[in-house]
Amino acid sequence: xxxxxxxxxxxxxxxxxxxxxSRRNVLIVFMSIELMLxxxxxxxxxxxxxxxxxxxxxxxxxxxxxxxxEAALALAVVILLHRHKGKLDTNVFSLLKG
Amino acid sequence: MFAEWLFTGFSIxxxxxxIGLVIFRHPMNGAMSLVITMISLAGLYALLSxxxxxxxxxxxxxxxxxxxxxxxxxxxxxxxxxLPEEKNRFLxxxxxxxxxxxxxxxxxxxxxxxxxxxxxxxxxxxGGVKEVGLVLFRDWLLPFEIVSILLLVAxxxxxxxxxxxxxxx
Numbered sequence: 001x002x003x004x005x006x007x008x009x010x011x012x013x014x015x016x017x018x019x020x021x022s023r024r025n026v027l028i029v030f031m032s033i034e035l036m037l038x039x040x041x042x043x044x045x046x047x048x049x050x051x052x053x054x055x056x057x058x059x060x061x062x063x064x065x066x067x068x069x070e071a072a073l074a075l076a077v078v079i080l081l082h083r084h085k086g087k088l089d090t091n092v093f094s095l096l097k098g
Numbered sequence: 099m100f101a102e103w104l105f106t107g108f109s110i111x112x113x114x115x116x117i118g119l120v121i122f123r124h125p126m127n128g129a130m131s132l133v134i135t136m137i138s139l140a141g142l143y144a145l146l147s148x149x150x151x152x153x154x155x156x157x158x159x160x161x162x163x164x165x166x167x168x169x170x171x172x173x174x175x176x177x178x179x180x181l182p183e184e185k186n187r188f189l190x191x192x193x194x195x196x197x198x199x200x201x202x203x204x205x206x207x208x209x210x211x212x213x214x215x216x217x218x219x220x221x222x223x224x225g226g227v228k229e230v231g232l233v234l235f236r237d238w239l240l241p242f243e244i245v246s247i248l249l250l251v252a253x254x255x256x257x258x259x260x261x262x263x264x265x266x267x
Binding site for chain 1: 117146173184190195198220225
């Protein structure tokens with residue numbers, strides 16, 4: 001029963017990693033990171049339901065707050081990079097290359 | 099029985115939405131697929147009797163964060179010809195899947211070897227606003243304050259980044 005939820009969480013996490021490593025569109029990469037955070041949240045909620053303790057709910061809320069902060073900052077950075085380079089390709093954003 | 103059917107439907111929907119996010123070329127299609135994943139995950143939270151998290155998932159994730167995402171995609175006015183050339187993306191996806199398969203099977207083995215805990219009946223107040231709030235402000239007060247500072251820092255940073263002017267002008 002709990003194993004089904006955890007396996008679903010692992011599947012979603014692996015799809016998120018796949019999106020991060022194989023796509024070049026920076027918005028898709030960002031949304032894949034959100035997907036990985038959601039998979040972690042599902043594991044938190046499943047564990048807290050099956051151990052009948054509500055600490056997992058609090059941790060999931062904190063993950064959501066961190067995701068909201070990350071969304072605000074990352075999208076501001078994406079807008080700046082798009083204004084600077086005019087592209088959404090992660091290969092173009094190699095400004096720190098020595 | 100009904101709960102198992104709901105679990106099957108929501109999990110299939112969420113996995114399909116995630117695959118759509120990875121496969122679609124245009125970020126708007128990907129964002130719509132991710133909204134499907136978020137909403138079906140909210141249904142799974144409701145199945146796990148996490149009432150507050152269900153509401154927060156719908157309002158914050160599927161509502162606020164994804165509408166911000168869609169707003170940014172429309173603000174940047176992304177056309178199909180502006181997107182990066184990703185001719186080899188199915189090849190990369192296949193290679194990534196081959197690399198990730200051992201990780202997936204390892205995690206699956208770890209997860210299935212957990213001591214099996216069947217679902218017990220929980221009280222009607224489990225996961226409600228009052229109970230989660232009591233846990234939050236009693237046991238997790240310091241992390242809560244740190245998260246508030248983090249949100250303040252993110253707010254200041256977003257204003258600073260968005261309001262940046264060219265130094266030469």
